[in-house]
Amino acid sequence: MRRRSFLSGLLGAGLLLPALSGCAGNSANTLKIAYQQWGSGKVMENFLAKISEQFRLSQPDIQIHLIPLVAAENDYFTKNELMMSSDATTPDLVFEDTFILKSDVAAGYLQTLTDRVQGWEPWQQIYDSAKTAVTGEDGKIYGVPAGTDTxxxxxxxxxxxxxxxxxxxxxxxxxxxxxxxxxxxxxxxxxxxxxxxxxxxxxxxxxxxxxxxxxxxxxxxxxxxxxxxxxxxxxxxxxxxxxxxxxxxxxxxxxxxxxxxxxxxxxxxxxxxxxxxxxxxxxxxxxxxxxxxxxxxxxxxxxxxxxxxxxxxxxxxxxxxxTLAGGWCWALPTRTKKADLAWEYLKTISTTENMMNYNIADNGVAVRKDVAAQEKYRTYTPTIQFFTSLVEGATFRPALAAYPQISAAIQEAMEKVMISGTSPQQAAEAYDAQITGIVGAEKVTKGVAK
The missing domain is CATH 3.40.190.10 (Periplasmic binding protein-like II)
Incomplete structure (x- = not known):
């Protein structure tokens, strides 16, 4: 079953939302921020705690409610989308994998940031390849990249x-x-x-x-x-x-x-x-x-x-x-009623020093020229210059709405040849049939080279 249909079924049945709605209040002075937590890891929690302290210096009346979603990758996407699909549970700022971004845009979960990033200095510092990863099929911007990987x-x-x-x-x-x-x-x-x-x-x-x-x-x-x-x-x-x-x-x-x-x-x-x-x-x-x-x-x-x-x-x-590059970004859910406040919080996240500290804490690769130029970043681990050097030749996944289903079909084809009994040719033919069924015959083309 496609995840969108699955989510619709859950919503129609009234399932899961009560549990999720209990994790964040709807007070006018509460800002809700959702992100993925890997097991017991506290990198993002510790980072956002420091950002919240900085933010409250100018917004002392605002309470910051952090919503860590402890889940494996696919489960995180489902929980995150379920939250964003309801006015009662939507976060005000959400951490998105760029791989799922355009799928969430197509589903109407995210609002455009195009007008907000125009003339914004941190946006000018982001590498063009990373900007592409947060650009929708309509040419609009839907996320602010936080880091990448190679x-x-x-x-x-x-x-x-x-x-x-x-x-x-x-x-x-x-x-x-x-x-x-x-x-x-x-x-x-x-x-x-x-x-x-x-x-x-x-x-x-x-x-x-x-x-x-x-x-x-x-x-x-x-x-x-x-x-x-x-x-x-x-x-x-x-x-x-x-x-x-x-x-x-x-x-x-x-x-x-x-x-x-x-x-x-x-x-x-x-x-x-x-x-x-x-x-x-x-x-x-x-x-x-x-x-x-x-x-x-x-x-x-x-x-x-x-x-x-x-x-x-x-x-x-x-x-x-x-090399493949991925990465995460910050985005504003469509249903938030506090978009301006969430944007101000995101601006606090996005200072050069804060982004440098996050990339170092997360052992990530910078997506910004100003961060990559910092000596502290360039020397924080013995491998960072090697992995940063790969960004220029990196390929980003085609993060379109159909990609999650394409990805699942790739995994299935791999498994068929791993287990044996299916030749690479046969597995590829089965993949081709699946993809044609997913996107339609008018959306496929044969044997195109780079």
Missing amino acids: RALWYNTDLFRQAGLPVPWQPKDWQQLLADLAVLKKTLPEVIPFNIFSGKAQGEKASMQGFEMLLYGTESTLYDEAQKKWVIGSKGFIDSLSFIEKIFSEKLGPSLSRALDANLTETVYTDWLPKAKLAVALDGGWISNNWVPQAPGEWPEWSSVLKQAKMPTQHGQAPGYS
Whole structure:
């Protein structure tokens, strides 16, 4: 069932709203701010507590009600949309994943910020690629980016030396990457050579950090911007599925039972990487958050053991690497009655110093030139300059209204070839049929290259 239909059913049945309405008051002097909380993490809560202190200096009568939604990614989207769909529960300011933004715009949940950002200095500091991620299909602005992320290969230098592989390491293409993974498998049989998130249990991580890191390293693309159509029948799609098939059929990745475990992320970050059970991980720049002092997988030596390499393009073609960028933004729900007040709060969030402090605390990549230029930002972690350098060549997902369903279809195609019995060609054909059914035959085009 599509999530929109699911939400409508919940609302029609009167379900879930009573529980949600109890989490925030509707007082005229209360500002409600909703955001995702990852487990017991307090990065955003601590950040917003400081912002609220600053805000009350000029607005002493306003109470700030923080609404942390502790949920996995897809569940967060559903809870957030459910709140925004009712006058009784809507937040006044909400933290949105740019991947879901245009879907929420299409559903009428968010109001435009176009007039508000005109002439606003912080907006001028945001990289154009990040602005694109918060621009709707109507050309209007619907969010203020807070940070982005990029992805690359993390590799264990100790294991590489044991396997006789070069350090530093930078594979030139997929063929060399696969060959080096085969060397790791042969020389270090107790070590998992490679982790790439794949399959339905991994959700959007599989689509973005897995499949699209491959696809955008081919000559194909997921969505043709010129034609405004989704691409089907592309060679790059089949080649990307073939890469996934090879990883699992040749046992270059985790066992299927581990790869399809919904808790794989925690296992990778707090066990496999710090305990040298995994040689190479295709992952984001933020993962060292797991190893800092007092973190779940505290690992003081991580920066000397783990190094980074760019994910190569399929044949080493320009620009030589592929990376996907995502990120989150702040947005104003359509139903809020306190849009002006919420905007003032967002302006407090958006000072150079506050955004720098947030990016550092979140181990994120800056989307603003003024923040990226700060010495404190440039030196806060050993990897930040590497991951920031990838932004220029980054691809942002086609965050259109249909993308969440497209993403789910990608995960299904990946899982089919992981489990075996379905060829990459067959899985791609099934994907093509699904996409045509989702968006309509008039919204697809065959085999378009970049």
